[in-house]
Amino acid sequence: MANGGDQFGLAERPDSDCMDSPKETKQENPSLTLNSPSSPQTASGQQQGMEGIKVFLHDRELWTKFDEVGTEMIITKAGRRMFPSYKVKVTGLNPKTKYILLMDIVPGDDHRYKFADNKWSITGKAEPAMPGRLYVHPDSPATGAHWSRQLVSFQKLKLTNNHLDPFGHIILNSMHKYQPRLHIVKADENNGFGSKNTAFCTHVFSETAFIAVTSYQNHKITQLKIENNPFAKGFRGSDDNELHRMAKLQGKDYPVVPRSTVRQRACSSGSPFSGESRGLRGSPEAVRSPYSCENGLTRNSPQELLSPPSSHYSLPHPHLQRGQQPQVYHCNKRKVEENCSSGNQHPYKKPFAGSSPSEGESYYHPSSYPPPPSGLSTNPALGLTDSPYSSDLGQRQACMFASSEPRMDELSCASWSYTCPLPAAMTPMEPYPPYTPHPPYSSSPQGSRLSAIAHQSSPPLGEHITHDPYQTQSSGPPSQSSQNIHSRQLSSPLREYPRYTPNLSPPLYHTLETHTHIRCGVPEWSAAS
DNA sequence: TCTTGCACGTC
């Protein structure tokens, strides 16, 4: 880690993100800590060059600080950014090959948590996961040279608790644990999205796991956020400052002790975690290992997952979940294609129902996805799509249907993926709002592809993740937290989505997916199975 | 528990 900067220092460029943003680099630069990269495993044979890809979590030390306490991320109706921001350094990409980088956030387990007595504990079963949404990095697709040049920042990604979020933000449930994942999808022309050989790899940094909350529960987390997030500077300061500030707010002349301060102190008295940690993540140490294993590991069998460890992380049954499909949305405006109809959305409502498929994959589709030709005119994806049902709605929804959650464990494959069940069959539950991804996307062919990819990609997680055997929490060893997953290719079938027409739902936003034609591709990963 | 408006900060 300490790279001190290696490349990065510089690398971090300001905006890797989007264009619009100014840059954010600032803070980060200094510390770029990277983690050990995760290495992918191969699952299948061909990795098409994906095997040499390494991903380093930026500012890992900061993530670790939060992780040791039990990271909490605020979720609001309007959408809230994550802090620490998720930024990575990627190496091993073919400079000339184009890749799509995207993230998704999957359930860390299927429990609902509560924070009491200064610690997290399980209170019950998790609510059905919402439709998984994908956050496609605004620069996607871009060449390996581009991605490698600087830090890749997902800082603009926002989290929301609004199940009907129209902005394309990632939807999470409060008091539930989640694990962010990074997916790198090869977007070469030869590899159309739909193509069976779309190669991708997934990377998971266990230290980025967090519990979504509506308001901070652990004061230590509040403190860390205030101390490290520039936007919270107003809450920093010596006690005196705080006192004054508070007093001012309260209209009092004399200093008042800020609550936060009080609380913190009080609380802190106790050890932070003590047992609690386990609640969340388990205590750091404990957690990790197990955690990693479980999660990280690849698991082929679901069972494994289940069994695992006590750590929280392990997830119970995978099955349940599975259904979600992620929705992708691109973050930026950049590219959206308009054509596409809107995205897919999925109602996620369905409770687990579908889920249980055994392992995940189930659903998927088979697909048809031909690799699209790059042709514009037709969308590659579309091609498929169109045909059958183009009609839209129905199908789309189908896609949505997902609901269940994917869990880390499951990551394995299918779950997420977008499985879209059969379209028709499924009923759409609700019309979800489509979210649009970002603004318009360019309609370039690429864009569409991406979307496609996106769909696919997310799902896969499950399996392949590997993780490092050893992660220690602290920094010692090499890989710490990151686990990777490996690459695999999408094999076949992606499903298509029907495209949906805008009309349907009221608002429509385009999402990448949409554009893409909504297909949901589900790749079948080669699952180990 | 979650939502809202705020003061204060960054960009």
Add this chain to the structure above:
DNA sequence: CGACGTGCAAG
């Protein structure tokens, strides 16, 4: 400046 990101406290 204005837009937007923060945690806070009140609701």
